Amino acid sequence: MDQLKEAYERMGLPEDATREQLDDRYTLLMRQTRSQQRREPDRAEEIEARFAEITKAYKFILDEENRKSLEELNQKRYGKYKKLAGTAEKTDHFFRYYKFHLLGGIAILGILVYIAISIFNHQAEKERLAKLPPVDLSVMFLGSYFNPDGGTDVKPIEDAILAQFPEWKRVTVNINYVPALDSNNPQDAAMLQKALLVLATERPDLYIMDKNAFDWVGNQGMVRPLEAEVNGELKALVTPEMLLKGVDEEDGTEHVYAVDIMGSKLGEEIPVLKNEMYAGIREGTEKDANAKLFIQRYLEASK
Incomplete structure (x- = not known):
């Protein structure tokens, strides 16, 4: 129980916090971490290590909640035996084991x-992997994206992108499903938690999001502002309707964080089921130039 108390303290929450409060707090801490890394790049590793401890505490609390749920289930199953509940449970397990x-x-x-x-x-x-060339660009599809065959193989997607950028040798793709934010479905809540943990551990160069996913984390320091590009080399390729904006919660200023590339003919060649495609560049990526090239080439191929 002391470990659980410490986990809640590390999260900055009381022990009676709800699951929703826990998830909201973790999202906030992740946003603050990314923002601090952006402001203090020389301490990025130290800040990341501190956030890893927060993630560990978050997962421990979730595991503890699952354990309590299992105990409650056992109580419902064996509670009718009252004082003999423990004996009934052990007997049941004994016969199951030897059966x-x-x-x-x-x-x-x-x-x-x-x-x-x-x-x-x-x-x-x-x-x-050691024999493979370095990664030229890593892409995360964040939102309601699916393989056409319902599987998990992303190689056809990687091959399709490589065919569009013959100067590159290697591209990696990750599909991170984000359910509707207003859903009350317990399965969707679990999927949202999974998506949150993936976001905390994976560091792609380019995010391709739908509006739902952007509203969730898009303007929380995950992607960088794109004003310089949309007012510069991309100016002739975009319209105001194509720009996805958000408000920086630190200074309250509005920025362009993603660009609509759904109208690109190149997007039709990507074997992913999709309704929206907003491209944003991760803050701090070392492949910034390639991420910008991706967006520019897609915009140049607009219908």
Whole structure:
């Protein structure tokens, strides 16, 4: 329980905080972290390490809530036995264990084989990645984006982008699904938490978002302002309706954070189910020039 108390203290919340308060607090801390990294780039690693501890506390609280939910489920199942509830639960587990004892042994053997294969595959994957050229651009699709076949293979998407940029040798893609923010579906709430953790750990160079995802985190220091570009080299390629703006919560000023590239013919070649495509560049990326080139080439190919 002391560890749980410490986790809540690290999050800056009381122990009776709701799940919604917990998620909102984590989002706020992530935004503040990205903003501080932007202001103090020389301390970026130190700030990131501190945020990693916050993420650890956040995940610990979620795990603890799941454990309590399991205990409540067991209470409903065995509570009718009152003082004998513990004995009933142990008896139930005993018969379950020995009923499937043989199957359990087979499963353990299967797990050991799986671990051995996984280690081998992991080593092979490390060797394969070591032989690959450096990444020219990493892209995260953030929002309601799906593979046409319903799978998770992103290689066709990476190949499609590489075909559009023959001067590049390697592109990586990540699809991070964000459900509707006003949904009351528990599954959507879990997906939102997953998306939040992915955002906290993955650092792509370019975000392609829908409006829902941008409203969630787009103007919270995740992507950088694009005024210089839309008033410079991109000026002839954009209209005011194509600019996605937000207000910087630190100074209250409005900025352009993303550009609508949905009208690009190149977007039609990307094998992703989509309704909107707003492109924004991650604050602090080392591939800033390639991210700008991506946006510019897509805008030049507008219908």
